[in-house]
Each structure stands twice: as structure tokens, then as C-alpha cells.
Amino acid sequence: MAAHPPMAVLGAGSWGTALALVLAGNGIAVRLWGHDPAHVEALRRDGCNARYLPDAAFPDNLTPTDSLAGALAGVRDVLICVPSHAFAALIEELAPELDAGARIAWATKGLEARSGGLLHQVVQSRLPGRATAVLSGPSFAREVAAGLPTAVTIASGDRAFAADLAAAFHGGAFRPYTSTDIVGVELGGAVKNVLAVATGIADGMGLGANTRAGLITRGLAEVVRLGQALGADSRTFMGLSGVGDLILTCTDDQSRNRRLGLALGGGQELSAAVSAIGQTVESIRTAAEVHALAAEHNVEMPICEQVHAVVNQGRPAAAALESLMARAPKDEF
Structure with a gap:
């Protein structure tokens, strides 16, 4: 050989x-x-x-x-x-x-x-x-x-x-x-970093396991919706580069993006949190890019939208959570 x-x-x-x-x-x-x-x-x-x-x-x-x-x-x-x-x-x-x-x-x-x-x-x-x-x-x-x-x-x-x-x-x-499915694999790898900030914020605020599970599950629904709009295969998001990477990044503190959320949820300023992490935190830039991409394709992504508001527009984490919980009830699928 x-x-x-x-x-x-x-x-x-x-x-x-x-x-x-x-x-x-x-x-x-x-x-x-x-x-x-x-x-x-x-x-x-x-x-x-x-x-x-x-x-x-x-x-x-x-x-x-x-x-x-x-x-x-x-x-x-x-x-x-x-x-x-x-x-x-x-x-x-x-x-x-x-x-x-x-x-x-x-x-x-x-x-x-x-x-x-x-x-x-x-x-x-x-x-x-x-x-x-x-x-x-x-x-x-x-x-x-x-x-x-x-x-x-x-x-x-x-x-x-x-x-x-x-x-x-x-x-x-x-x-x-x-x-x-290049589109689906790329999208899963990008959006999961934004969602990891959301779960980190919730855990930093001490909101419990129920909240974390809800954010991961509804976050996955947001990725699937955007993927469908971009022509991805929805099955990809049930695989390693979708739900697999999402679970890993949202639940383990090795994730820089989750650690950013933990710091913000605990009341730390963004600049101090990034400085303490000491490496590139992709989610800050990606949150703005996902927000723009969702708007371009008219895709509803409320969790990602609130993360963008927190890391790029200075919205308090508690206000972002309140906005999510105040949304009207709807069918899950």
C-alpha cells in the first residue's frame, strides 16, 4: 500500500x-x-x-x-x-x-x-x-x-x-x-456556539436543569428552521454535527462559548469575561451573523436573537430571559 x-x-x-x-x-x-x-x-x-x-x-x-x-x-x-x-x-x-x-x-x-x-x-x-x-x-x-x-x-x-x-x-x-450535506454540517457547527452562550447564561443565573434542557431543545428547532431555509438536509441536525455538537458545547465547561455565558449570567462584564477566557470566543461575532442570516431568510430564531442582543447590544441577561418567557404559547411543531 x-x-x-x-x-x-x-x-x-x-x-x-x-x-x-x-x-x-x-x-x-x-x-x-x-x-x-x-x-x-x-x-x-x-x-x-x-x-x-x-x-x-x-x-x-x-x-x-x-x-x-x-x-x-x-x-x-x-x-x-x-x-x-x-x-x-x-x-x-x-x-x-x-x-x-x-x-x-x-x-x-x-x-x-x-x-x-x-x-x-x-x-x-x-x-x-x-x-x-x-x-x-x-x-x-x-x-x-x-x-x-x-x-x-x-x-x-x-x-x-x-x-x-x-x-x-x-x-x-x-x-x-x-x-x-456541507450546508447542514457548517450551520450546525456555527449556530451551536450561539446557543451555548444561552445555556451558559441560564446556568450562570442558577436557573436549573429544566431551563438548560429547554434551551437546547428549542435551540435545535431554530437551527433546523434556518437549515431548511438554506437547503440543508434536516437529518444532519439529528447527527454528530447537529445535536451532538450542540449538547457538547451547551453542557461542558470546556466550551469557551458556554463559559462566556456563565460569566455573563453571573453578572460579569463582556470584556472582562472574554479577557479571562483568553482565546477567540466565536459566538460574539457569530451571534450577529446568525441574526442577520435569519432576518435575510425570514426565519424566527428567538433564542439566538436574544443572545445577539446580550453580547452585541448590551441587553441585560435577565431582560433577555424575560423576553423569551413572555412569548405567546404555540404548537411545538
Whole structure:
């Protein structure tokens, strides 16, 4: 059996590092690119990502680099793991560096910062004609790096690419499933961060398990409605990248977005909460983007709307809750 070609993982934060470790653990030569030379030098010096995943040592076949051209040279498959606000700019940088047959995948969760659209639309507009895929699902980076059992979804309109990526990642405790619903997988990965803020706020206010379960369930209904408006397969939201990721992010304190909600529900100011978390909190930007997307498609998303009001418009958390509970009764389905 021929050796798997080298792969490039772009983004040397916790998530990119964890996925690079999975690939390297499966015997694939991985080039882990980071935009910050000082951070990349620290990765080389320490033999691990001491900032985010200090207990996960790099194997010999994982090479950190701050050279984008060097990371991409001769590579067939590229996996992007940068935050959503940096996604479009990186895609533009990639264009002149990619080999003709290179395929693009991303594990970034969120919407495109400038347009508020889905990430595959950014790739299609700037790198037309290439095979594309998205990886998403219930997966905290620290647990992936530690080799704990994890299942994710890889969605692509190109079944061969999805199968190749699944084969590259499948091994040990990491199990990918394949799908063709890129829209649904992307949407689930984006909106769950907004809903995690809602459940965090409720728990920060001490509102109990009933409230948390209600927010998760009605939040899932909001994702499904938006997905239907955008042409997604509703079954996707019952899977790993939908309800699976939603439950994980809304209920475990490893989630930065849930921790933001906990802080806000406990009365902390937004800026102080973000500073204490110390990493990108995708939900602040995504809440505004989901709000705009829902308005564009005339989709009712009251929980997401109230999260947007709290994190972007300064509305008190208690007032947001009161608005939700004051809504008129209606049929569940």
C-alpha cells in the first residue's frame, strides 16, 4: 500500500494542533502552519503546543512551520483550522500557492465575517473548481489530543474526497462519518456556539436543569428552521454535527462559548469575561451573523436573537430571559 502523501494543517491553535496530532498518529507526514513565527518557534522548541495542549508531544512526522509556501509545497490535501474571522483572508493567501490538484477542507466553525455567509461559499468564490470538504462534530481539542474516543462528520460534495479524508483521520479513537450535506454540517457547527452562550447564561443565573434542557431543545428547532431555509438536509441536525455538537458545547465547561455565558449570567462584564477566557470566543461575532442570516431568510430564531442582543447590544441577561418567557404559547411543531 502506497504511503499517504503529506498533508498541511493551517492554524496552530488548539484545534489545528489536535487534528494534526490525529493525522500524524495515523502515520501521515503533517506540516502544521502557524502565522506567528514566535509561536511556531515555541512549538519547535517545546516539541508540543505548550500554550494550548502541553501534554500532547509532537511525533517526528509533525513539522511546525511559519512558511505558508513551505507548508503547501507538494501537498494534495489542505485542512484549514483558523478562526472564522481569519478564514477568508487565508483563502486569498492560499490561491497562488496551491498545487493545481490540491483539495481544501476546513474544520473552522462559524460564518464568514464580512458577508455572514457559509464558509464553503468563500472557498467556491475564491478557489473555484476545487474539491472541498468540512469536518465538524462534538470534539474538544484537549480530548482529541489526549486520544479520547471522538466521532465527527466529514461532509463533501465529492464522495472520493470525503472517503480519503475519513481514511486519513480514521484510527485509534478517532472515528469519522461521511456526509454530502456541507450546508447542514457548517450551520450546525456555527449556530451551536450561539446557543451555548444561552445555556451558559441560564446556568450562570442558577436557573436549573429544566431551563438548560429547554434551551437546547428549542435551540435545535431554530437551527433546523434556518437549515431548511438554506437547503440543508434536516437529518444532519439529528447527527454528530447537529445535536451532538450542540449538547457538547451547551453542557461542558470546556466550551469557551458556554463559559462566556456563565460569566455573563453571573453578572460579569463582556470584556472582562472574554479577557479571562483568553482565546477567540466565536459566538460574539457569530451571534450577529446568525441574526442577520435569519432576518435575510425570514426565519424566527428567538433564542439566538436574544443572545445577539446580550453580547452585541448590551441587553441585560435577565431582560433577555424575560423576553423569551413572555412569548405567546404555540404548537411545538
